[in-house]
Amino acid sequence: MKAQIITIGDEILIGQTIDTNSAWMGTRLNEMGYLVDKITTISDDREAIETHVKWALGSCNLLILTGGLGPTRDDITKVTLCELFGGKLIRNQEVEERIVSFFTKLNRPVLEVNRMQADLPSNCTMLPNLLGTAPGMLWEIDGTTVVSMPGVPYEMKKIFSDQLVPYLQSNKTSEIIVRHKNLLTVGIGESSLAEEIKDIEDDIYNSGFRLAYLPNPGSVKLRISYNGKENPESVEQRLNQFAKRIATRVAQYYVGEGEKAITKLIGKQLVAHQLTVGVVESCSGGYIAHQFTKEEGCSQYFKGGMVVYSNELKEKLIGVDAHAIKEFGAVSESVAEQLAEKGRIKLGVDYCIATTGVAGPTGGTNEKPVGLVYTSVSGPQGTRVFKNNYGGTRNRIVERASIGLLNELLKMLQSDIA
Template structure:
């Protein structure tokens, strides 16, 4: 079953807002076996909307539309739908009662106007989907075996309609295949190198299982997607082929997306030994700590982090000798090792990770080449460090540094666990 998403609104096309609606809708549809083949963003323009609706009808079983349902004159979706479906607007008393109730309960600072009441007018051919969180209802229409579903563009209103009405209705009315994704997380090897190592494995995948490479800042996600009518069979096939990856590239696999992550693995190893972790960050600006604390239960092993961005803070907070900085530069293996040791000491941890670097675009307090990052790991047995150049731009440098720091930390923990 094929779907297309159409987002209506100049604000998306001029970059004023990010289209998060399509992300949510795509994921929700995929989970019930509906494949999104196209996402189209268009202007608040009648002709443009009409053309997009007709084009979508030629290839999609269901078309989901967001935006253009507000009370103001620039919101023209309802009127355009009437033209497309050769229909007229009629007052829906249930929607009107809902709008009046919302204003009476929650919008006490602004009296209800006729413009607000006009949102109760819907195409006569539409099945109304009541919008619990707003005044503009969702609408379900059909033409030539294609379902058109119109929703407001306000994200929380759209999500409510999708969750409460649209997904259950699609599940009830259509037969759909089962789609199953399993995403393997790898660290420390590039996309092309992985492809070469698993070439024979990939060539032997069955026709109903597809592989996608998703590289991102020093890590590559390998997404296996299976599709079929039998849920158990599809799941078992995908899981079996995923398991066959471990003898080939098990040394770089760091978990399964949504189930395990590199932070989870680190935490499990540390908790098992009653050990603690700390961090000291300069160029990564707290992103290591942020990534750790995104997961629940990390207080069992994570004691804390210091963002020592300025040179003086490295001296004052972490105890890095000023002479060491003067002798080797603030971006150096010597300094990052001292940072890691300092963090390990002040947070009373068994392990500590540290970063210092020149993320660019300017050189800052060091003359090292832009893109240079030093990462240090303090362990119960000592301290190690490595120097890298992650190139440019700045965002790439920072994210690659975070990824590499976790990779180095896990490697050291595994060494000490043997």
């Protein structure tokens, strides 16, 4: 089954707002067996909405629109779709009561423009919005399910999960299945990885499956996909076989399976063995701490960290030997080692990771060029220091160094636990 997504909003087109809704919906729809073959962003314009909806009708089984359902004059999606599908706006008492209750709880007046959000097309199915004032709407038009939802992410996700998913599951008729398996590798480039597994990739394509390379700074995600009518159990079995062959072939770079970030995999290991981690960051400036705190439940294993950018704070807060900084420099193996070892004690954690380097674009020398980064991991079994030279922009150097360090932490964890 094919699905298309249309996001509506001038704020997206001018870069004021980033469209995260489409990525989220694309993931959910693929999990449900839909193949998303087009995502389009258009302006808050009646002609644009009509044109793109007409193009989509008949070419997909499911069309989802987000945005343009607010109470202001520029929000024209509802009126446009109502006219396009031959309905008329009728006030829905249930929705109006919910809107009045919503504003009453906030101790705010209910304006007529707010009540007008309860005016719904007569020929649509209303999808309740329990987190906002604009409900979703659903039509069945010439074999295409058309859905319009608010552009506010948390409202859209609630309607999608609670209202749309059950509807689609109860009306699903296609025998096409879509399956994916994601593998994460760290420390090997896209081209080198492709060369390592080219025979496996040939087998994947010859079996009716597909392989995609999704590179990020410091890591490459592989996605093995299937879209067809084969037996689901057989498809899962072959996906697992291909994944196992790749994991074995590139074992030294292989991190794990699934959509999970490397910090999620680390957290899972730490929680399972009641261990904790902390960070001491210089050149990464808090980036690694942020990667940990993005994960739900991180308080179970992540105690915190310090950003010690200046030499003064490296000495005062962590206890780095001033003589080491004077003799070897802040960007050195000795300082990196002390940051992790002494940071582990200061933070009272089982494992501590640290960074110190020259992220650029200035500050480099012939001896210590931009991109030189020392990272370190300290745990119950000892400390390891890593020296790398990364290319690219300041942000890219920080990202690559951080992902590489997290991978080394994961390796140490797995080794210690084993």
